[in-house]
Ligand code: SF4
């Protein structure tokens with residue numbers, strides 16, 4: 001499997017081109033173009049405003065101005081001729097449809113029912129894959145969720161979100177290692193009655209006799225099981241499917257991780273490529289709730305395991321998380337998710353690559 005860096009290459013070129021202009025405008029003034037302006041502002045590029053077909057004739061563009069064609073490609077035939085047939089034509093700067101949509105999607109703050117939260121029920125794992133983005137294979141001592149603290153956090157998040165989120169993902173490490181998992185499911189449901197709850201597991205414990213109460217709880221609290229069948233684990237998929245059908249539990253199989261691990265390449269020094277965060281699938285998607293705070297992603301939330309194991313110092317600052325008990329509105333949480341955090345500077349997305357899946361040898365070369 002090849003990691004597609006085409007978007008990142010395009011954005012790098014795009015930003016470099018924009019730096020040649022000190023007077024930039026965006027053609028279009030709807031949501032996607034406003035999100036493009038927000039993204040450029042994050043990247044340190046200022047724009048002078050929006051141009052539309054109605055306002056185009058009124059603007060006296062200064063010398064050296066450029067206009068970014070921010071509208072969808074379907075408006076190209078309408079917009080482009082207007083810009084280049086003016087008495088004084090101006091430079092028009094293009095962006096692919098993919099880039100326009102990705103930027104808008106990544107920097108748009110989510111509504112509560114579009115906003116996902118991840119909670120580790122156990123930080124450690126019984127499989128220990130290489131390159132785990134939760135650093136689970138590097139956890140030295142078993143570490144379980146503090147349910148009482150999590151209950152306070154869920155209560156607060158429920159107040160802020162009106163009791164409904166996109167998806168609550170319970171994972172780890174391996175969540176089924178947590179012997180209080182039934183209590184965890186019950187607690188989540190107490191505060192989020194209608195939110196989809198998905199439990200991500202490698203499945204190794206699903207058929208264990210001690211999991212009977214877990215299957216009952218999945219049915220009772222309407223929680224789905226997301227099973228990732230890794231190679232060479234000897235999982236009896238048919239037996240697990242039968243079990244789920246018997247217990248009337250929603251079981252989904254995630255095939256995508258079956259044979260590949262993604263190397264999340266960390267850089268020892270913070271990178272200057274502040275535009276790259278929109279090419280990270282975790283951004284504005286894998287928000288981690290941990291100890292009263294929300295982190296941008298598992299990498300930033302659990303980097304302390306990496307630091308402890310390899311004696312490194314990838315820093316987490318106050319700006320890398322948002323404290324839900326000190327936040328007055330859900331909008332602040334959603335806005336936080338839609339912007340890069342300082343830790344993003346350590347992520348060398350341009351060098352992310354897929355490797356064949358295998359168990360971890362706990363080498364730093366799995367990340368650096
Ligand atoms: S099974 Fe999942 S949590 Fe466990 S080491 Fe592998 S990727 Fe990480």
Ligand code: SF4
Nearest residue numbers: 280283297343344347
């Ligand atoms: S720190 Fe930023 S770029 Fe790195 S994985 Fe997290 S969200 Fe993505």
